[in-house]
Amino acid sequence: GDSVTQTEGLVTLTEGLPVMLNCTYQTIYSNPFLFWYVQHLNESPRLLLKSFTDNKRTEHQGFHATLHKSSSSFHLQKSSAQLSDSALYYCALSNYQLIWGSGTKLIIKP
Template sequence: GDSVTQKEGLVTLTEGLPVMLNCTYQTIYSNAFLFWYVHYLNESPRLLLKSSTDNKRTEHQGFHATLHKSSSSFHLQKSSAQLSDSALYYCALPNSNNRIFFGDGTQLVVKP
């Protein structure tokens, strides 16, 4: 069945260092959309970026991700972490039956 795996539960790094949050997925659908949602403390989760195009880089708010269908991956990256990036990040995969599969989330903590 469809699934999403985020192997890091917690990522802690120093401000200014690059960020990479891993997301791999499993689906039988060749036209799958992949999403990254961000959840800041005391706010609602919201969309950060999404893609359904193989090997095309998608960018938003300084973050970027490239969907690689050959490796079933959609890793989230940023060149330089900021303190304000500290949040919970979810990778998500919808299927044709209107179900949305979320990974377990990665808590990003950026320290000065």
């Protein structure tokens, strides 16, 4: 069945350094939607960005990701981490529902 893999359970970075959170997926569908959701402490998940188009960069709130169907990847990046980026990040794949990765906790230190 479809699946999403986030290899890092925890990423700790110093403020100002670049962020990269990994996401790979498996699906039988040729045109899946891929999503990144962010969940801050004591909040619910909210959409950060989504993509459907192969090899097109999608940006929102300083974060960006590019869907690469050739490698089944949708990594989340940011050029310079901020303290407020500390949160839980989920990658998800859409068939008729969302298939969720296990999440990556991002901690940004001063």
